Amino acid sequence: MNQQNRDEFVSLIQQNIGIIYKICNIYGGAFKDDLKQEIIYQLWKSFTSFKGNSKFQTWMYRVALNTALFESNREKRKFAELNPSYDIADHSENPEEKVILVNQLYRHISKLKKIDRAITLLYLEKCSYREIAEITGLSEKNVGVKLTRIKEKLRAMFERQNH
């Protein structure tokens, strides 16, 4: 790949680096950095195949999630104990509390099955059902059914945590 390709790739990754960090937080456990490197490496390897037919983000979610699912066998969960625990319904305006809430959410998502984690992330990233279906290979209807179940599971986890 030429210099122009490389510059374009680096710029696109920089703009969307948040996607990689989120996926690493969900799948990487104690090996987030290793997973981050592998995802960027696999994205680079697949970059020539990106023809702009789909949105860059959709393509990136697909390659990055597949890498997380198929390349990361090492998964030791390592989450710091969170204290105090905030109620998700509190709607805090404090940025620090938002970080704690997001961390709580990561902790709960990490307890889901690997496939469900991918669907949850895509949902949180405001991907449409159609995009989620495209990335996972499920039907849109099946995505809806799965999301309902996942939400129920997450709600139960938050309830257990707050009682």
Next chain:
Amino acid sequence: MKTINNLFDFWEEGNRELFKNNDSSNEMIIKIINRSSRSTSFYFGFNILFYSAFILACIILVSMNLPMYAGNPVVRSVLIAQMVLCILFLSYGMFMFAKFRETKNYRKSITELLAGQLRFYKTYNDGWMVFSTLAVLILIFNLNIMVDYNNGIYPIYNKSLYIAINIAIFIFIYGIQKAGSLFNQRKLRNYLSDLESGLYGNTLKMEKQRKWQTVAFIVLFVVLTGVLILGILKSLESAN
């Protein structure tokens, strides 16, 4: 459900705050794309290349032994058959490597990838495990006849024991490879089942079973190693 829908309200902002100190520099990205992969698939690809090198070594040994045993029609026929087999195994290894790379096409959807990988493990990889194990046996045979060369004669005094030892070695090497492959297949099947059926519990159940599988794998390894050592001891005993 209302509270879960509130996640949207703080997800993006909370993440921004969470990752604000993370490195996203040009240098970091360039450094990563310039390195080589250290993923699990890298090691699997390495396994194929390793056994291919093994088969290549077999071909070299067979071609060295052939002139030495040119006067012995039985050994010569065996060596020619082994040479043909080794060439076929090596071609299969190259074919496998290409097929394996296809299964790592991460541009496909998760479902397509899972189905493709499962097909790969159930078909191509099963054949590869048999062939690579046979290559080990061929290598051992050729090393033996080279070391014990005696004017083009290679006597086997106890044929049944000789066959038993070879079977034990085959079971040992194939068994170890198969155990690893079965675990991979199981993981993929459960992913696929989770995706398609929408049922809960497959992968979670699998994670719990993982510990037991590790124990079973260790037991299998110990038993097979025991069988192998016993076979070698028996052969030494009968040789004396």
